[in-house]
Amino acid sequence: MKAESNLERILEAGEFAVTAELGPPKSADVQVVEKKAGFLKGMVDAVNITDNQTAIVRMSSIAAGALAMREGLEPVIQITCRDRNRIAIQSDVLGAYALGMRNILCLTGDHQSFGNHQTSKNVYDMDSVQLIQTLRSMRDDKVFLCGDEIRNGKKAPIVEPRIYIGAAANPFGDPFEFRVIRLAKKANAGVDFIQTQCIYDMERFEKWMEQVRERGLHKKVKILAGLTPLKSAGMARYMRDSVAGLTVPDWYIERIGKAEDKAAEGIRMCVEQIERIRSIEGVAGIHLMAIEWEHRVAEIVKEAGLLPRPVV
Amino acid sequence: MVRDVKKLLILGCGTCVTVCMAGGEKEVGILASTLRLTNRRNNISMEIMEDTIERQCDREFFDAVADKVREADAVLSLACGVGVQFGGEVFEGKRFLPGLNTSFYGANESVGVWSERCAGCGNCVLDKFGGLCPITRCSKSLLNGPCGGSQNGMCEVDPENIECGWQLIYDRMKALGLLHKLEENEPVKDWSTSRDGGPRKIIREDMVQ
């Protein structure tokens, strides 16, 4: 075991893992976190706490993660490269570990032009591959990027952050042929688990998984398929037109448009997706990104037959 | 910016800004005419002198306009930010004002179109990426790109106008038969050679007098 996190134990035991997402509030309101955590407790194995997603200022991932832990959840902290340099990042990793967090997802981060502070300077001191490498060096080589040992003094003990390292993968971005190579790069950098961008184009995802299996990557890293249930045809269209790196086949939009209870249909389609994904070789679990719909996660997980969550 | 100046010298530069049609002799003339027309309209009395020198980043070229500079209350320089500052160093105490918003090192893609190519990072990696700079051409300066926002060869930051630098790198490396090189992980960059490390200076010892 690298970090002994719940997520790691579940995945190492070969159980089909389920993770979800919790978006911290755009304010200092603790209750928002507590409420969302309440919906997810017991329903999933770990919960991603996003880091200023789409470059909109929210309560920090580590802070919200600490609150989530108080509510009984295991967090997956997210760190993007957009806002912090290597000094701040390594510092945050030490802090997260000290607070009991064991999973960190390494992301490049959406450009600030997407968010509410478009005039800010961006950092991108490193990219996601280098970030993974940094976390792995801290954990396994027990050194900072500069080479210093992770100890408080020459006579102090080495106390390194033992983190289960995650990253994202996008089977739908371009260039398509390069996507699997990029996953291989992350695997070489030391990533332990991957969560993909949400899937609607099942064929393309299956093709990507084929390439992944060809390289044996599914054995090196645990891959969790990303899913986002659609609430309406409007949301489907928005995902198709406005979210970078995402494709939504037309039949989704048609089917949900025709349904009477659109939300229920969206959930039904999500459950069908889960069933199809479970049959794909090399997929170790799912990552449910029910943005601002956390209260429906329980329903989805239950209908997909994934409850109760295993205790390992 | 120049409203309260009584005697203004608009000073153009004959090198980069002439080539990119922003601050050469022609542009000085256009600006001077426009300024005179607007001053007349608003009843502002201002004497406007015009001139253009070869460059404003080398001391000797200022000699030709030294008299005009001394005569003027302020100089509106249409050189890049370098010239504006250097003029102020050459003529101590004289106010040099910026007439342009200096933006980037770029190439003339076609008539009337210029785009950014170099960030002056001080540690060139063009050899590793098929002659395309990931620092400048990628909106996030990724060295192990692309990110998930690359679609149809365009960048998520502006899918109509910005090409994905990493799509370009991928295509070039593929054409060169060097795609396998991109599978190697590029380590973190040493930014200390770029502007992050502080203002830079280069000295050719063999040239110093």
Next chain:
Amino acid sequence: MGKKIVAFCCENSSYKAAAAVSDADVLDAVEIVRLPCSGKIEIGLVLKCLEDGHAGVLVLGCPVDNCKYLHGNTRAKKRVQRAQSLLEEAGIPRQLVHIDFISSVDSHKFVEIVREMKERIAEAQAAGGVAGE
């Protein structure tokens, strides 16, 4: 009012059209400058005319798709547009500069254009925004 309207005329079209005009009022109102092509017009020159006190500037080129040098008249149009934007920024009415396209036999059009230009200038003066000395 100051100096006359300057009419930059392409020698392949409007210059010839102007040569066949006999209307004294029209001829008195303009100072004709001959260009090898309307595309030779420079933004700086247009502004300089107004700066020197001319009432207005006309640029007359060949009809679209008929430029002897292929794209000269298109270029002229873009340069005039740029000059007009700069005038607007300067608080000067943009209609003091006008571009039009006529052929070598369009003498009557030449007359019309000059008359309309005089009206435009008079309107601008009345509104109080003229660049004359």
